[in-house]
Amino acid sequence: MPAKPPSATDVSPLTLNRLCLYLRSLRRLEADGVSRISSQDLARRFNLSAAQIRKDLAQFGAFGIRGAGYDVSPLIERLDSILRLDRRHPVIVVGMGNLGSALACYLGFNHGSFEVVAGVDNDPGRVGREVGGFRIEHTDHLARVVRDSGAEIGVLAVPAKAAQQNYDLLVEAGIRGVLNFAPTRVQPVPEVPLKDVDLRIHLEELAYFLPPSDTDAGDAS
Amino acid sequence: MPAKPPSATDVSPLTLNRLCLYLRSLRRLEADGVSRISSQDLARRFNLSAAQIRKDLAQFGAFGIRGAGYDVSPLIERLDSILRLDRRHPVIVVGMGNLGSALACYLGFNHGSFEVVAGVDNDPGRVGREVGGFRIEHTDHLARVVRDSGAEIGVLAVPAKAAQQNYDLLVEAGIRGVLNFAPTRVQPVPEVPLKDVDLRIHLEELAYFLPPSDTDAGDAS
Numbered sequence: 001m002p003a004k005p006p007s008a009t010d011v012s013p014l015t016l017n018r019l020c021l022y023l024r025s026l027r028r029l030e031a032d033g034v035s036r037i038s039s040q041d042l043a044r045r046f047n048l049s050a051a052q053i054r055k056d057l058a059q060f061g062a063f064g065i066r067g068a069g070y071d072v073s074p075l076i077e078r079l080d081s082i083l084r085l086d087r088r089h090p091v092i093v094v095g096m097g098n099l100g101s102a103l104a105c106y107l108g109f110n111h112g113s114f115e116v117v118a119g120v121d122n123d124p125g126r127v128g129r130e131v132g133g134f135r136i137e138h139t140d141h142l143a144r145v146v147r148d149s150g151a152e153i154g155v156l157a158v159p160a161k162a163a164q165q166n167y168d169l170l171v172e173a174g175i176r177g178v179l180n181f182a183p184t185r186v187q188p189v190p191e192v193p194l195k196d197v198d199l200r201i202h203l204e205e206l207a208y209f210l211p212p213s214d215t216d217a218g219d220a221s
Numbered sequence: 222m223p224a225k226p227p228s229a230t231d232v233s234p235l236t237l238n239r240l241c242l243y244l245r246s247l248r249r250l251e252a253d254g255v256s257r258i259s260s261q262d263l264a265r266r267f268n269l270s271a272a273q274i275r276k277d278l279a280q281f282g283a284f285g286i287r288g289a290g291y292d293v294s295p296l297i298e299r300l301d302s303i304l305r306l307d308r309r310h311p312v313i314v315v316g317m318g319n320l321g322s323a324l325a326c327y328l329g330f331n332h333g334s335f336e337v338v339a340g341v342d343n344d345p346g347r348v349g350r351e352v353g354g355f356r357i358e359h360t361d362h363l364a365r366v367v368r369d370s371g372a373e374i375g376v377l378a379v380p381a382k383a384a385q386q387n388y389d390l391l392v393e394a395g396i397r398g399v400l401n402f403a404p405t406r407v408q409p410v411p412e413v414p415l416k417d418v419d420l421r422i423h424l425e426e427l428a429y430f431l432p433p434s435d436t437d438a439g440d441a442s
Contacts, residue, residue: 011429012269012270013268013426014239014242014269014270014273016429017238017422017426017428018235020422020426022421023420023425024422027276028316028406029269047234048233048235049233049235052235065313071293081342082279083429084428084429084431085266085425085428089424089428089431091424095368097323098322098323098326099319099320099323099327101319102318102319102320102323103420105319106320106404107404108404108419108420108421108424109420109421109423109424113428114421114428121368141389141431142439148343152431153424153427153428153431160328167352172399176431176432177427177428177430177431177432178427179424179427183327183328183329191432192407192432193427193430193431195423195426195427195430197420197423198245199324199329199331199418200239200330200331201238201242201330201336202304202400202416202418203310203312203329203330203335203374203400204244204304205234205238205241205416206240206374206399206400206416207304207305207306207310207334207335207374207398208232208237208303208304208305208340208375208396209304209398209414209416210310210373210397210398210414211397211398211412211413211414214267
C-alpha cells in the first residue's frame with residue numbers, strides 16, 4: 001500500500017509544479033484515448049525527465065508497473081486527490097476591470113473543481129453588472145459576499161497599490177488562499193497562503209526559443 | 222572560461238522554467254540590496270534546491286565561488302543574456318477583448334525587453350480604440366501591422382475556436398514566436414515556436430496549500 005503522502009509543507013513548489021504538469025499531460029493523453037503509458041513515453045511526449053517522473057510519483061505512492069507503465073485514468077485520479085482537486089473550490093475575483101472580468105469568464109477558472117462564484121469591485125460604475133454567472137458586488141460587502149458565495153480562493157486583479165489592502169480584506173473575510181495577479185509583493189499571513197502569478201515568465205520562456213533574427217547575426221561568441 | 226552554452230533545443234522546458242525562477246529571485250535580491258548570495262541561501266529564501274541551482278547554472282558556465290557564492294548583478298546579466306532578455310522583444314496582441322486589453326496594459330508585458338507595440342481585433346467596434354500606447358487595428362491588416370510595428374512575439378487572446386486560424390495568420394505575417402492564452406491546442410509549425418499558457422495551473426498549485434476546512438475533517442485516510 002502507498003505510504004502516507006507527505007504533508008503540504010514537505011513538498012517544494014518545483015515538485016508541485018511538476019505534478020501539475022504531469023496531470024495536465026495525462027489529461028491530454030486520456031482525451032486522446034491513451035489508457036496506459038510508460039514514464040519514458042510520457043517524458044518523450046511532453047519533454048520531461050523519465051527518472052524525475054518516477055521519483056516524483058513514487059514519493060506520493062504512485063508506482064508504475066515495470067515494462068507496462070502507468071494506467072492513465074487511475075493515475076489522474078490519484079494526482080487529483082494529492083492535489084486536492086477532487087473537491088470543489090469556489091473562487092471570488094477582487095477587482096473586476098479587464099483582467100478580473102477576463103479571469104471570471106476564463107475556462108480554466110470555471111472547470112473541474114474550480115468555479116468563479118463572485119466578483120467585487122470598489123468602482124460603483126461596475127457594481128451590479130453581470131459577468132460570468134454572477135452580479136458584481138461592492139468591495140465594501142466583501143465579508144458577506146465571501147460568506148454567501150462560499151468562496152474559498154480569492155483572486156486579486158487589482159492595481160499594485162491596492163493589492164495588500166485587498167489581501168488583508170480577504171483574510172478578514174475568511175478566505176483560505178489567494179492568487180495574486182497584481183504586479184507587486186504582498187505580505188501574507190501564515191494561515192492564508194498566497195501565490196503570485198507573473199505572466200512575464202511565459203514571455204521570457206518563449207523568448208529563449210525564438211529563432212534568431214537577421215539583427216542577431218553578429219552575436220555569435 | 223565558460224563552455225559554449227547549449228543550444229536552445231538542448232534545454233528542457235523544466236530547466237528553462239527554473240532559470241526564469243532564479244532570475245526572478247535574483248532580481249528581488251538585487252532590489253533588496255543583496256550583492257552576493259550562496260546557492261544554499263538562494264535555495265532557502267525561495268524554496269528551491271541548492272544542488273539543482275549549482276547544476277543548472279554550471280550547465281551555462283555560471284559558477285559560484287566556493288564559500289562566497291554568486292555575485293548577484295553579474296549573474297542577472299548572465300541569465301539575461303542566456304534567456305535573450307538583453308535585446309528588445311516587441312509584442313503584438315491578437316484579440317483585444319477583456320483579456321487582450323488587460324495583457325496590453327500588463328506591467329510584465331511592458332517592462333525590460335518586452336513591450337506591447339500593437340493590437341488587432343476583428344470586431345469593428347473595437348478597431349480604432351486606444352489601449353496601452355497604441356490604437357487597435359483590424360485583424361485584416363495583421364501583416365502590415367506586424368511589419369510596421371516590428372512585433373516579433375504574438376500573443377493570442379482570442380476565443381478557442383479562433384486560435385488556430387489566428388496562429389496561422391501570425392505565421393504568415395512573419396511573427397517569430399506565439400504565446401497562446403486561448404484554452405485550446407494549436408498545431409504549430411516548427412519555425413514559429415508556440416507556448417501555451419494555462420492559468421488554471423496556478424489555482425491547482427494554490428489548492429494544494431489551502432488549509433483544511435471543516436468539511437475536510439472526514440477525509441483522513
